[in-house]
Amino acid sequence: MVFESLAEKLQGAFKNLKGKGKLTEKDVKDAMREVKLALLEADVNFKVVKDFIKSVTDRAVGEEVLQSLTPAQQVIKIVNEELTALMGTTQSKLKYASQPPTIIMMAGLQGAGKTTTCGKLGQLLKKDGKKPLLVACDVYRPAAIKQLQVVGEKLDIPVFEMGDQVSPVEIAKKALEHAAYYTYDVVIVDTAGRLHIDEKLMQELIDVKAAIDPTEILLVLDAMTGQDAVNVAEHFNEQLEVNGVILTKLDGDTRGGAALSVKAVTGKPIKYACVGEKLTDIEAFYPDRMASRILGM
Amino acid sequence: TRYGEIDDDLFEELEEILITADVGMQTTMKLIDMLKEELRIRKIKEVSAVKDVFKDVVEKLLVENGHTTFEVGNEPTIIMVIGVNGVGKTTSIGKIANLLKAQGKSVLIAAGDTFRAAAIDQLKVWGDRVGVSVIHQSEGSDPAAVIFDAVQSAKAKNADVLICDTAGRLHNKVNLMNELSKVFRVIDREYPEAKKEVLLVLDATTGQNAVQQAKVFNEAAEISGIVLTKLDGTAKGGVVLAISSELQIPVKLIGVGEGVDDLQQFNPHDFAEALMGTRNA
Numbered sequence: 001m002v003f004e005s006l007a008e009k010l011q012g013a014f015k016n017l018k019g020k021g022k023l024t025e026k027d028v029k030d031a032m033r034e035v036k037l038a039l040l041e042a043d044v045n046f047k048v049v050k051d052f053i054k055s056v057t058d059r060a061v062g063e064e065v066l067q068s069l070t071p072a073q074q075v076i077k078i079v080n081e082e083l084t085a086l087m088g089t090t091q092s093k094l095k096y097a098s099q100p101p102t103i104i105m106m107a108g109l110q111g112a113g114k115t116t117t118c119g120k121l122g123q124l125l126k127k128d129g130k131k132p133l134l135v136a137c138d139v140y141r142p143a144a145i146k147q148l149q150v151v152g153e154k155l156d157i158p159v160f161e162m163g164d165q166v167s168p169v170e171i172a173k174k175a176l177e178h179a180a181y182y183t184y185d186v187v188i189v190d191t192a193g194r195l196h197i198d199e200k201l202m203q204e205l206i207d208v209k210a211a212i213d214p215t216e217i218l219l220v221l222d223a224m225t226g227q228d229a230v231n232v233a234e235h236f237n238e239q240l241e242v243n244g245v246i247l248t249k250l251d252g253d254t255r256g257g258a259a260l261s262v263k264a265v266t267g268k269p270i271k272y273a274c275v276g277e278k279l280t281d282i283e284a285f286y287p288d289r290m291a292s293r294i295l296g297m
Numbered sequence: 298t299r300y301g302e303i304d305d306d307l308f309e310e311l312e313e314i315l316i317t318a319d320v321g322m323q324t325t326m327k328l329i330d331m332l333k334e335e336l337r338i339r340k341i342k343e344v345s346a347v348k349d350v351f352k353d354v355v356e357k358l359l360v361e362n363g364h365t366t367f368e369v370g371n372e373p374t375i376i377m378v379i380g381v382n383g384v385g386k387t388t389s390i391g392k393i394a395n396l397l398k399a400q401g402k403s404v405l406i407a408a409g410d411t412f413r414a415a416a417i418d419q420l421k422v423w424g425d426r427v428g429v430s431v432i433h434q435s436e437g438s439d440p441a442a443v444i445f446d447a448v449q450s451a452k453a454k455n456a457d458v459l460i461c462d463t464a465g466r467l468h469n470k471v472n473l474m475n476e477l478s479k480v481f482r483v484i485d486r487e488y489p490e491a492k493k494e495v496l497l498v499l500d501a502t503t504g505q506n507a508v509q510q511a512k513v514f515n516e517a518a519e520i521s522g523i524v525l526t527k528l529d530g531t532a533k534g535g536v537v538l539a540i541s542s543e544l545q546i547p548v549k550l551i552g553v554g555e556g557v558d559d560l561q562q563f564n565p566h567d568f569a570e571a572l573m574g575t576r577n578a
């Protein structure tokens with residue numbers, strides 16, 4: 001592992017203090033520098049780190065650490081608690097429509113994992129006794145429709161498509177008619193990857209949203225994303241009011257600080273974690289586990 | 298800074314620019330030290346001059362760690378394109394094929410991603426788009442067998458360049474990295490006289506994990522260059538500075554969009570400008 005664990009670093013920062021008795025504010029500051037480095041190394045957004053360090057410092061210079069006999073543990077405990085609180089303390093479930101169908105729309109940058117995740121969600125819901133329909137609204141990426149069809153075939157979930165010469169708004173509308181007629185109770189809409197600063201394509205998503213009024217709009221985000229995760233999440237959220245985030249590629253060895261950044265700036269919960277390329281590689285998201293992962297503990 | 302002096306506030310500002318560009322703490326500190334040294338040598342006192350010196354420092358780091366452009370010579374060449382999932386390998390192959398064709402080379406593409414849904418179809422669309430044949434088998438077949446076929450085909454047709462697509466794989470998956478090594482062994486055995494170019498594709502939105510990607514892929518195959526994609530977004534791709542400084546792997550090409558022409562030679566000067574926010578990539 002390239003990263004020395006934060007726990008070790010903090011032990012190091014406090015090592016020189018043995019026998020010195022009480023900690024000073026400066027001691028806490030030095031420890032906070034280690035925390036800051038660890039969070040930046042984990043790709044937590046710069047501004048989020050700054051705010052976080054401030055609130056942890058405020059707590060740490062209070063009685064509980066300064067008086068403590070095990071200051072390193074105490075600081076780690078506070079960091080962990082604050083981080084978990086920031087990540088959200090409870091698991092957030094998928095919302096169902098009161099009247100079927102439940103309409104789920106995916107959105108995100110290119111290559112984040114939207115199409116694969118459509119299949120994964122379909123698989124989850126099917127297992128849950130639902131009758132899902134996948135909808136191919138990516139008319140741009142070469143063979144995107146075919147990709148969704150292959151995914152659908154593997155799961156035995158039908159895919160609604162109208163080729164790549166029809167607008168996504170039109171496809172989405174027709175898909176809803178199709179779903180109503182054939183009584184599908186969940187409709188999962190795949191969309192093309194796009195940059196958050198691409199006005200034309202962001203408008204297209206706004207139009208699709210207006211046309212089908214999704215129950216859930218989910219931002220699919222690559223867990224390896226760096227500092228830019230905040231820009232991405234803010235833009236998508238401002239324009240679409242997303243309901244939640246799905247974090248992909250957590251089977252890698254990234255610390256995944258983007259998860260914390262996105263939660264901190266948008267307040268939107270992370271609903272699922274994707275942990276592989278197989279269509280069953282999707283899990284509920286546990287905020288506390290993510291907090292430990294970000295810290296490398 | 299407030300008083301127009303070169304002080305800690307100024308260095309902190311610069312530090313923030315680099316950190317938010319994903320340069321990473323270690324390389325950021327190294328660059329700040331290099332800057333201080335340069336300011337001292339050049340006897341610079343005015344704040345207004347600091348940014349330009351800093352750009353020079355960034356450029357210097359890239360150049361000193363071995364900058365070279367992407368070029369294919371006259372000998373037969375095999376280009377392997379590798380990287381984690383979804384970074385832009387297949388798309389970059391389409392663009393590179395187009396670039397080389399425009400230079401008058403005969404190009405073949407091998408559909409070495411037999412795993413991902415419709416990966417072969419995607420590559421075929423790119424092949425049609427740029428007028429290059431794609432050697433492929435069916436989904437689920439052995440990638441080493443596809444590459445074997447493609448190498449025979451490239452030899453038989455006297456192709457100047459064979460570009461091999463590979464499935465996206467996370468570097469921490471040992472079995473998938475072994476599969477990649479097997480493909481490399483096939484190429485070495487079947488076409489030892491070909492010049493090899495191994496391009497690692499990195500997504501500019503990726504954070505510090507890209508360093509680990511470069512390290513581990515470099516162990517499986519000697520990477521000759523990086524293709525840094527998705528620079529048309531707001532991410533700066535600053536992590537390549539860490540990779541350059543730690544691993545001396547040069548960035549050769551950048552991807553700036555999804556179109557066939559959205560590929561450029563990497564330019565350290567322009568990169569430094571974009572990093573400091575004074576020019577868009």
Ligand SMILES: Nc1nc2c(ncn2[C@@H]2O[C@H](COP(=O)(O)OP(=O)(O)OP(=O)(O)O)[C@@H](O)[C@H]2O)c(=O)[nH]1
Pocket residue numbers: 108109110111112113114115116117138141144191192193194220248249250251252274275276277281382383413465467
């Ligand atoms: N290792 C891993 N790979 C994943 C995961 N989710 C998706 N992928 C892979 O990431 C790559 C991109 O996935 P897609 O589903 O095509 O992504 P997308 O967002 O639809 O891409 P565009 O439509 O091009 O924007 C593929 O190789 C997937 O197999 C995951 O959780 N773990």
Ligand SMILES: Nc1nc2c(ncn2[C@@H]2O[C@H](COP(=O)(O)OP(=O)(O)OP(=O)(O)O)[C@@H](O)[C@H]2O)c(=O)[nH]1
Pocket residue numbers: 110111141193195380381382383384385386387388389410413416463464465466498526527528529530551552553554555559
């Ligand atoms: N904006 C932008 N998008 C890009 C760029 N390069 C690739 N893409 C998009 O990123 C997505 C993934 O590209 P692919 O070429 O399929 O990536 P890959 O590495 O082959 O993916 P896997 O084979 O699934 O691992 C597609 O939607 C591409 O259109 C780029 O430079 N800029």
Ligand SMILES: [K+]
Pocket residue numbers: 110111112222382383384500502
């Ligand atoms: K990505």
Ligand SMILES: [Mg+2]
Pocket residue numbers: 114115116138141144190191192193
């Ligand atoms: Mg897709």
Ligand SMILES: [Mg+2]
Pocket residue numbers: 386387388410416462463464465
């Ligand atoms: Mg590919």
